[in-house]
Amino acid sequence: MANKTVTLTDNSTGKTTELPLLNGTCGTPVLDVRSLNKELGCFTFDPGFKATASCQSEITYLDGAKGELLYRGYPIEQLAEQCSFLEVCYLLLHGELPNEQARDEFVANISSHTMINEGLRVFLDGFRYDAHPMAIMTGVVGSLSAFYHDSLNIYDPEQRMMTAHRLIAKMPTIAAAAYKHSIGEPAMYPRNDLSYTGNFLYMMWGRPTEAYEPDPVAEKALDVLFLLHADHEQNASTSTVRLAGSSQTNPFGAIAAGTASLWGPAHGGANEAVLRMLDEIGSVSNIDKFLARAKDKNDPFRLMGFGHRVYKNFDPRAKIIKKMAHKVLENYGDDPRMELALHLEEIARKDDYFVKRNLYPNVDFYSGIIYQALGIPYNMFTVMFTIGRTVGWIAHWMEMVSDPKMVIGRPRQLYTGHGPRDVPSLKKR
Numbered sequence: 224m225a226n227k228t229v230t231l232t233d234n235s236t237g238k239t240t241e242l243p244l245l246n247g248t249c250g251t252p253v254l255d256v257r258s259l260n261k262e263l264g265c266f267t268f269d270p271g272f273k274a275t276a277s278c279q280s281e282i283t284y285l286d287g288a289k290g291e292l293l294y295r296g297y298p299i300e301q302l303a304e305q306c307s308f309l310e311v312c313y314l315l316l317h318g319e320l321p322n323e324q325a326r327d328e329f330v331a332n333i334s335s336h337t338m339i340n341e342g343l344r345v346f347l348d349g350f351r352y353d354a355h356p357m358a359i360m361t362g363v364v365g366s367l368s369a370f371y372h373d374s375l376n377i378y379d380p381e382q383r384m385m386t387a388h389r390l391i392a393k394m395p396t397i398a399a400a401a402y403k404h405s406i407g408e409p410a411m412y413p414r415n416d417l418s419y420t421g422n423f424l425y426m427m428w429g430r431p432t433e434a435y436e437p438d439p440v441a442e443k444a445l446d447v448l449f450l451l452h453a454d455h456e457q458n459a460s461t462s463t464v465r466l467a468g469s470s471q472t473n474p475f476g477a478i479a480a481g482t483a484s485l486w487g488p489a490h491g492g493a494n495e496a497v498l499r500m501l502d503e504i505g506s507v508s509n510i511d512k513f514l515a516r517a518k519d520k521n522d523p524f525r526l527m528g529f530g531h532r533v534y535k536n537f538d539p540r541a542k543i544i545k546k547m548a549h550k551v552l553e554n555y556g557d558d559p560r561m562e563l564a565l566h567l568e569e570i571a572r573k574d575d576y577f578v579k580r581n582l583y584p585n586v587d588f589y590s591g592i593i594y595q596a597l598g599i600p601y602n603m604f605t606v607m608f609t610i611g612r613t614v615g616w617i618a619h620w621m622e623m624v625s626d627p628k629m630v631i632g633r634p635r636q637l638y639t640g641h642g643p644r645d646v647p648s649l650k651k652r
């Protein structure tokens with residue numbers, strides 16, 4: 224993998240070391256600094272990991288300059304056009320797309336795990352009616368570790384795969400139950416005769432008192448949204464899952480940690496923040512005022528749904544979602560927020576501040592408009608992201624744990640606190 228090296232010299236001692244430059248299949252080469260401390264007695268400093276490859280992975284590749292996203296080598300546009308979410312789950316977990324038989328077996332397998340333990344229902348009932356669904360998700364997903372711990376050997380590939388199936392299958396059930404709890408309705412039991420997404424819609428909108436059949440437009444739109452959110456290499460929540468999992472902890476606990484990380488408005492919480500921002504902007508005539516605030520360094524306001532750590536071009540997922548938002552609105556009726564979002568994008572994309580910094584709409588900019596059209600409340604938007612991203616988290620966890628060279632993640636620091644000093648007596652403090 225390494226055919227080039229980079230030579231580093233410590234100017235104070237004149238000591239030199241050669242570091243290998245590693246090439247992946249695609250993308251920027253990475254400098255292997257593992258011998259740096261031994262050779263030159265120093266560490267690297269990179270807050271926010273802006274220049275650090277934290278692991279080696281074969282799952283997802285994204286090229287931020289081109290605006291390209293590949294799952295296991297397949298372009299996201301082709302997957303969104305030709306595959307279902309569950310086929311993509313199979314791809315992420317196994318490395319290849321399933322043939323018809325493998326797909327049917329996988330779908331049946333996932334369906335067999337959609338129920339949650341009755342004990343979890345009691346747990347759900349313990350939350351206040353106004354608890355944020357992401358708080359419920361974090362707690363309930365973490366509590367799955369209590370149901371599957373003693374029997375789980377993380378070094379057994381079959382048990383890892385069983386954990387993956389359980390998580391993918393139970394996330395929609397937990398998510399819908401969290402929603403039902405917030406509106407005071409009984410949680411629905413899953414219906415395995417429906418598709419993965421159809422069953423989720425049923426558990427969201429169905430009631431024990433009447434028949435419900437999912438709308439195919441909503442089912443397709445949500446399935447594509449889950450697929451587009453399925454993985455995104457080493458983002459904050461996936462890195463959190465890897466770091467938590469690297470201590471060999473229970474995987475349900477590691478996924479709960481990832482769920483908590485996703486919740487933040489700089490990450491998956493941005494989809495909820497976008498709609499709240501559009502509501503606050505209110506009309507096209509206010510856009511300039513809000514853009515000025517986004518550009519003001521003394522104002523913490525940021526244009527939500529804009530910008531990305533890696534994409535310095537259009538986020539390919541945002542392009543697909545924007546098109547789909549138009550299609551969904553054709554069926555569900557216009558939403559003035561779509562008009563507002565289109566204007567906001569147009570104005571921001573011409574503004575020097577955004578142009579110079581390569582700030583484009585990201586995956587969260589238009590997704591909320593679709594969720595809103597489907598009747599999904601704001602505080603459930605990040606839950607939708609969680610359902611989609613679960614497979615990515617678990618695929619990365621499986622990749623990490625199956626590596627015989629796995630080590631616990633343990634970064635170093637640049638310490639700038641006090642040097643050693645004596646504890647003064649209470650009277651002298």
Ligand code: CMC
Pocket residue numbers: 458488489490491492493517518524525526527528529530531532533580582585586587
């Ligand atoms: N509005 C205004 N200015 C921005 C924005 C924004 N949305 N995003 C970045 N900037 C500016 C930032 O102030 C900085 O300016 P300067 O160079 O003058 O200091 C420059 O652009 C570079 O930004 P950064 O903060 O260094 O970039 P980052 O890689 O640390 O942050 C980000 C990436 C996604 C956290 C950020 O763009 C942001 O906060 N966006 C809004 C929240 C959002 O939409 N998040 C969803 C991300 S995509 C889905 C996901 O990850 O879950």
